Amino acid sequence: MVPSCWFFWALWLPLMLSVAAAEEQVESCSAKKCGNTTISDPFWLTDWETARSCGSPDFEVNCHNGTSPVLLSPIRIGLDFEIINISYEGRILRVVDRDKLNLLQASNSCQVAMWNTSVKVDLPVQVLPR
Structure with a gap:
């Protein structure tokens, strides 16, 4: 040759x-369900049986107790966001910081840990009040 x-x-x-x-x-x-939420591209559910990933670590979702989808943070262990709603058509993702939610729900706690959060996304992006 x-x-x-x-x-x-x-x-x-x-x-x-x-x-x-x-x-x-x-x-x-492929698209999968976690509770009432459909998880599909770009998000993906962790497959504990095969230990295979099918997407970017930035979009890994864990199905907590089979009912609550949780967006895992690739930055820090324990910084997880429970997915409230995903609108694929509207390109809207509503999440809540689980650590802060647990602190606010604790009967004897009024301190909330503060973390700066930023996300690199394509435009247009809207942040709407609840």
Whole structure:
């Protein structure tokens, strides 16, 4: 084989394999239910049986007690957000910080831990009061 052909295959083979692997990974990620909430692309439910992921760690959702979808934080363990509602058509995600919710619901507590939160999203983004 001509050396330029070797160069071509050495350059393109890893790229083709990575594209094929990415397509296979995306195909295995299907919509699933957690309680009354449908979880679909870009979000994905943790599969504890197979230990496989099918999406970005930034959009991993755990189905807590089979009824409450929880968006896991890739930044800090324990910083989780319970999903109240997802509107895929309207591109709206309503969540509540579980730590702060637990502190507010505690009968003997009035202190709330403060954390700055930011999200990198595409425009347009709306933050609506509850």
